[in-house]
Amino acid sequence: MGHTHAYRCTFCGYEEEFNRGHGFLIHSQPASEYLKQKTRYFHYKTHRLIKELSKKYNHLFIKAGFEVYICPRCKILSDKVEVKILKDTELLHRSEFRCNSCKARLRRTNIHRLQMAVCPKCHKKTFQLNQSAQLLWA
Numbered sequence: 805m806g807h808t809h810a811y812r813c814t815f816c817g818y819e820e821e822f823n824r825g826h827g828f829l830i831h832s833q834p835a836s837e838y839l840k841q842k843t844r845y846f847h848y849k850t851h852r853l854i855k856e857l858s859k860k861y862n863h864l865f866i867k868a869g870f871e872v873y874i875c876p877r878c879k880i881l882s883d884k885v886e887v888k889i890l891k892d893t894e895l896l897h898r899s900e901f902r903c904n905s906c907k908a909r910l911r912r913t914n915i916h917r918l919q920m921a922v923c924p925k926c927h928k929k930t931f932q933l934n935q936s937a938q939l940l941w942a
């Protein structure tokens with residue numbers, strides 16, 4: 805199950821929604837199940853890595869879900885599908901993302917603690933979590 809977090813800029817009124825969690829298409833599963841599917845949900849490099857690692861190790865497990873990220877420089881938010889490849893409890897791989905504008909490595913953010921971010925439209929620090937507009941999705 806996932807959550808949609810709505811943010812609104814109190815200066816220019818721009819709104820954007822960010823997803824966190826697991827949904828129908830993006831969820832956790834054994835690598836063998838993932839590789840049986842015809843559709844590739846992940847980035848082609850991630851897909852290739854899953855294929856390569858599953859030749860080396862048995863019983864790989866893939867955890868995938870939406871996470872909300874923030875650029876440490878621009879303070880702009882984005883949601884991405886984070887993929888983790890696990891062998892038992894050992895983490896073999898975790899997705900990393902870079903900011904579209906400054907190329908800094910994005911940081912996963914705790915959206916419940918983050919009250920203020922930078923508006924992607926007007927670039928003022930007035931982008932706020934709209935608590936009343938949170939939705940659940942399955």
Ligand SMILES: [Zn+2]
Binds near residue numbers: 813818926927
């Ligand atoms: Zn704005």
Ligand SMILES: [Zn+2]
Binds near residue numbers: 875876877879907908
């Ligand atoms: Zn940036």
